[in-house]
Amino acid sequence: MQAFITNANYHFILKQAANAFYGAQNTNDEGVKNALRFSCIDKANGVFDILDSEQEKLIAEIFHIHSEEELAEFDQKLQPYLLPFPLVDDAVVKKLFPKVKKLKAPHLEKEDMERLVFLGWNDTGAQKKFIIAPHKGQLTGVQGNFTPSSKKGICAFCHQDERVGLFKADIKARGNTDNFRAIGQYVCADSLTCSANTKSTARLDAFIEELKS
Incomplete structure (x- = not known):
């Protein structure tokens, strides 16, 4: 899978991952937790015009973040797919x-x-x-x-x-x-x-x- 995430996209996706994880801590209702996770995934997907199945699968990992360690791991999984800002000299x-x-x-x-x-x-x-x-x-x-x-x-x-x-x-x-x-x-x-x-x-x-x- 090639890089497809701009740095602005990355900041937004990571924010949605954090919202999904920390927001889920405020309720014991699994249905509410899952609805929040799906909402955050939809918002993260929404910054792209089109995604292939592999790209969607990567972002969908937001659903499975249940600890700060898994949030950090998700961050690391995004890194190889970031489009670098051009070097300016x-x-x-x-x-x-x-x-x-x-x-x-x-x-x-x-x-x-x-x-x-x-x-x-x-x-x-x-x-x-x-x-x-x-x-x-x-x-x-x-x-x-x-x-x-x-x-x-x-x-x-x-x-x-x-x-x-x-x-x-x-x-x-x-x-x-x-x-x-x-x-x-x-x-x-x-x-x-x-x-x-x-x-x-x-x-x-x-x-x-x-x-x-």
């Missing part, structure tokens, strides 16, 4: 951000890079945030001004309560190439945390699409 950064001089890729160990949903980092001196993410089948880079907030809030990308800041970029107004409009989202200040929290790329994809449109 200085050449890739230069290609994606050709107008930004002396910009370098952040240093991450290979195994950490492969587990990313997206790569993001802050240039605190320039008060900017840079993001590299797969979009429409290829790596895409977006950048914008970043103003950290002193408070925690819900991140627009990972939808978790984290320390956030305003990520804002100017784009050309539709129908007028001389005017620009600003779009912005409150997102995690720490992009590594955000990537690790992201269980769906829908909101990130929509933001990139708006920036690139």
